[in-house]
Amino acid sequence: MSKTSDKQRIEELRGLLEKANRAYYVEAAPSMSDRAFDELLEELIRLETQNPELFDPNSPSQRVGGEPIEGFETLEHALPMQSIDNTYSTDDLRAWHDRVRRGLGVESPAGDGKSLFRDDADLTFVCDPKIDGVAISLRYEDGQLVRALTRGDGVKGDDVTSNVRAIRPIPLKLMETTKASLPEVLEVRGEIFMPSKEFERINAEREKADEPLYANARNVTVGTLKNLDPTVVSRRRLNFVAHGRGETVGLDDITTYWGFLQKIREWGIPVSPLAKLCDSFDQVVRTIEAFAQQRSDLGYGVDGMVVRVDRFEQQESLGATSKAPRWCIAYKYPAEQGVTTLMKVEWQVGKAGTLTPRATMEPVLLAGTTVQHATLHNIEEIHRKDIRIGDTVVIEKAGEIIPQVVRVEKDKRKKGAKKIQPPQQCPTCKGVVEQEGPKLYCVNPECPAQFRERVKWFVGRGQMDIEGLGEKLVDQLAEEGLISHFADLYALRREDLVGLERMGDKSVDNLLDAIEKSKSRGMERVLSGLGIRQIGSSAAKMLALHYPDTKALMAATKEELGELPDFGDITAGILHAYLHSPQGQETFCKLEEAGVSMKSTRYQKGGALSTPATVFTGKTIVLTGTLENFSRDDLAQQLEALGAKVTTSVSRKTDLVIAGQSAGSKLQKARSLGIEVWNEEKLHQAMQTT
């Protein structure tokens, strides 16, 4: 075949295959058999191999999975991916509805006499099922999929684009329609999930291969998305539905969430066929009730219903708390219960020495997952519920919460059911165990189990953030005797690591890199990473605001520490004792010698409270658009250090909006409310003079 006809045929095949995908996943009306599909795909792959110059990352052939990748880059979301508040009763849902009406009804946020809410007819809602999967943000630019980020911590997520390309329901290109041109930027948030049948198929295969079974579909979905080999993703049939929007440019004619769903569906993005527009709150309640009957037959896990205010204008006016939007709420269906037999109880050692009882039971299927372990909380809880080994127990599981034993069916208790005794010694180090209230502690400061848990915390995302140093690897390093102090992490050599399980050359390089990078996180991350009682990340940040480095911190008296905001005598006492203990001093010394920075990254001379007021003090600030010289995260931190409060949505309470490139609806709203707007240059000047 000639080059031109190859090119034509490639384009034709790409079109046919995308159309077939859309028919299958979006319209739920398959247009060709699996076999016909595979034949066309094979032809496409053959032609593309012969014509490498016609490569397109968004070709359907890329869905079979490209080359394995080295790792995932962490990138910032254009707009944060917030979580959603939960409610478990209709009463709470009504209370939310009242808050929404009050929030919209007081006065027009635009101050133009026009209200966003006169009566209930102004307020419509959209309900859609809350699927138990992995949240993802897909970014399309000019109709092409350019990036897929996991939710991560909501501000930054992992770039899993190459894996997401292998998920068939996700369009690689949006379909142009005659009705509207494609937006310049479209970010769609949605859920990647695994249908129950696929989960069962994978587990059946593993059983045959004598491999351990997966506990639930969600975990396999996470594992699949984080797999470094996209062919694995391609082989597992993951599904996707959209349930939200992120940044959009050129989509101003869409003013409601319902309208948004219809529009993206036209472009070929799957939305839930069960999403429903409700004209009244009563209809919302009826929809939730009706869905309770339906949800066990869907073939995938759904744990609730998300209810949201439909009009974007009203959403923006309601805004968000620091945790979640006010215009949206998830109604969670009651937890499912199951009955099983308790076989044994083990005591697990935590990072502060706490011993927590963990029950092993006969495996039981619950809320779509196989449950085998439950937490028993503490010894008093065990006595209160009179739980014994061999008992028939009722367990409950709600969403991501660890399963719990609700009660014992005592009439089924067999003779010989054994009482559970608190451990006389630590199961790991055999050290002395002491009881404090209902809790048991291993009091041995040298306990290896505690040390391993502390290292896992120290290297975690919110602390030193050493990527690639997971729990299993920490266990291995400790078992091999390579680490017996935090500072030993920084002495690890290439030759120590290459012999370890699952550590190839590339993983070793990446890990050494990540360890090196973590040295400069600053005093506040070190402090919160050490696991000193009462000193979490907010206390550590407060200390970093007032003390430039650990030397200055060591010089502080107990009384001085007690005067810091949110520091009582107890916290000050614990911290002071730690700082002046031989272990504390040794830890600081060794870390510093290892090259870890012990300097604050947010210190302000005189501390935040006695700082002379800046132009930012007490101001509520919103950041929007892309800034050239600041990352949004860093800027928010800096502004907060200067006394400002940084929020995510513009309302009448906003004092100042800082707008970067391609700022969208927030900027418009700020203008309509008459709020002061600064560009980056003005911000830069103001920050220089403070």
Ligand SMILES: [Zn+2]
């Ligand atoms: Zn111990």
